Amino acid sequence: MSYLNNEPIERHTFAVLVDNEPGVLARVIGLFSGRGYNIESLTVAEIDHEKQLSRITLVSRGTRMVIDQIKVQLDRLVPIHTVLDLTDGGPFVERELALVKVVGTGEHRVEALRIADAFRARVIDSTAESFVFELTGSAEKLDAFVDIMRPLGLAELSRTGAAAIARGTATI
Structure with missing residues (x-):
């Protein structure tokens, strides 16, 4: 902190x-x-x-x-x-969406796919030399995925920002 x-x-x-x-x-x-x-x-x-x-x-x-x-x-x-x-109001759910483009061939390509699977990222576009992954989760999860993809050929990143809602019956 x-x-x-x-x-x-x-x-x-x-x-x-x-x-x-x-x-x-x-x-x-x-x-x-x-x-x-x-x-x-x-x-x-x-x-x-x-x-x-x-x-x-x-x-x-x-x-x-x-x-x-x-x-x-x-x-x-x-x-x-x-x-x-929402932070002071009790438990809430917060998620972000990221589109992550990774460019690479050979072992880097295989490793990017393996890691994406572990993070439950979906492949939404694929070429012979690139992938675009779709990933949702906490900001920390997205940050971790991006950090791991950097040495594997991270080429571009687009993030939505937080979407959040209170848990239970509480509403705005």
Whole structure:
């Protein structure tokens, strides 16, 4: 765990319910950049077409004071309906999707396939010299897969960022 002025830096995942209208995402991002907070992961999608609602899932790190400030500042933005700190709210499920292109031949190719199988990655494209793997899981699982693929010919990487939802009956 890292520290800032002897205070632990915490990783928090937020679920934010917003109006699906132009400029809302820019306002959320502006809030973070204006205060010097970093966004590690950001995903946005419409979740209710009739009510015109979207869900933003974002991951940030900071001291407890910074995390509390993020929640307060997000709550103040007008197009935001609900802010839920999934990390503080109890158990939740969080996943990412990655597309990983590995280029190689011979033993590197065989080893990439073997490792992909161990990680339960699916081959979604294959040529004589490359594979594109699809992998879902925690950020740590994806990081581990990418690190192992680097010496085997990792050529390109695309990640979605976190999608998260509370476990049990709790909803946003």
